[in-house]
Amino acid sequence: MGLVKPQSAFYERHGWRGIRTLGRLIADARSAGLLVVLDVKRGDVGTTNDAYADAFLGPGAPLEADAVTVHPYLGLAALAPFVARAHEAGSSVLVVTRSTNPEGRWLQASRAEFGRSVEEVLLTEIGKWNAALEPEGIGPVGAVVGPTHLKPELDLAAARGMFLAPGVGAQEATPADVARVFAACPDRVMPSASRSLLADGPDVGRLRDTAAAMAAEFRRVLGA
Numbered sequence: 220m221g222l223v224k225p226q227s228a229f230y231e232r233h234g235w236r237g238i239r240t241l242g243r244l245i246a247d248a249r250s251a252g253l254l255v256v257l258d259v260k261r262g263d264v265g266t267t268n269d270a271y272a273d274a275f276l277g278p279g280a281p282l283e284a285d286a287v288t289v290h291p292y293l294g295l296a297a298l299a300p301f302v303a304r305a306h307e308a309g310s311s312v313l314v315v316t317r318s319t320n321p322e323g324r325w326l327q328a329s330r331a332e333f334g335r336s337v338e339e340v341l342l343t344e345i346g347k348w349n350a351a352l353e354p355e356g357i358g359p360v361g362a363v364v365g366p367t368h369l370k371p372e373l374d375l376a377a378a379r380g381m382f383l384a385p386g387v388g389a390q391e392a393t394p395a396d397v398a399r400v401f402a403a404c405p406d407r408v409m410p411s412a413s414r415s416l417l418a419d420g421p422d423v424g425r426l427r428d429t430a431a432a433m434a435a436e437f438r439r440v441l442g443a
Contacts (some may be wrong), residue, residue, distance in 0.1 A: 221434070222254035222285075224383075224411050242282055254285040257381060258408065260315060261301075263288035268300040276301065277308035286311035287381065289361055290327075295344050298360075304358040306352050312360055312379050315380065316341045319365030328371075336371075343377045349379040354362035357381065357407065364394040376403040384408050387433075389416025394433075398440040405441040 225244060227369025227442040230237035248255050254393060261271045274280060275287045286305075289298055291314045301312045317327055317338050335343075342362060362379035363421045364373065367390050376383065386392040387410050394410070412433060419425040 220252065220254060222256055222409060224258050224385075224413070225247050225254040227257060227259040227282075228411075233263065238282075245254055245282055245284060249283070249285075255283075256286045256288070256313070256330070256411075257282065257284035258288050260288045262293055262298065264293055264297045268297060272300045272304040276304040276310050276312075284310070284363065285384075286313055286381070288313045288315060290315050290343055295341065295348075302348065302352075303362055310359065312347060313381070313383045314341060314360065314362050316345075316362040317364045317368060319367045319390050319392070324368065338373065342373060342375065345380055346378045353379070361407075364400065366392040366400040367392075369396065369400060372400075374403075375401060382408045383411060385411045385413075387412040394436045394440045401441070408441065411435050 223244075225241060227241065230241035233240070245255050245257070257275055259271075259275065261275075262268070263271070275282050275284050277283065287301070287310075287414055289312055291298065293313070294356050298312060298314070302311075305312045317323075328336050331337050331340045345360045345362060348360050352360075354357045358379050360378075361383065362375075362378060363374065363383045363385065365386045366384050367386040382404070384392075384397050384401065387394065387397065397408060398405065416426065416429055416433065419429045
């Protein structure tokens with residue numbers, strides 16, 4: 220099954236017309252059998268997260284997606300409204316854990332409790348949350364882990380969730396990098412390429428061919 224990852228900001232910048240267009244895109248993609256990962260990177264507390272969850276997750280949501288990206292830096296527990304709604308709807312919440320931008324490393328690699336890095340603590344807590352919600356399977360809480368940073372290695376399989384792997388192509392991550400980083404859970408990673416793919420547009424045929432070739436390469440290196 221294919222997926223698309225719209226970046227909400229590029230629609231929001233155009234006001235209500237952009238939001239309307241985003242809604243149409245999501246509806247068309249879902250009608251075509253595609254999964255929609257909506258890149259919104261929201262994250263707040265209390266009723267604000269309730270409202271965000273209502274906007275993006277579950278039947279009847281105005282911008283209903285199969286997964287959304289969120290920020291955890293107001294505390295992972297603050298994301299409970301997203302997680303509850305995703306669990307009920309069979310969707311996923313993808314927590315930004317290891318981003319592709321170099322500016323994020325000082326925070327995400329900083330040492331937290333017991334000498335572990337922030338990203339390691341996040342993955343541990345994600346795993347606990349998923350184990351509580353889905354003791355026998357994959358839980359609704361996933362993570363964004365960019366394969367542009369290979370070290371230190373992370374225990375991804377223990378998180379028991381899905382992974383979004385951005386940064387392929389324009390940010391210099393390769394399919395081989397994705398296969399290396401997610402070797403322990405190759406069936407749970409969603410690689411993402413944006414700018415490198417769009418460079419072959421706007422010709423629809425070229426876009427289709429490039430996307431098909433990229434998908435075939437990911438299937439090969441991930442053993443899918």
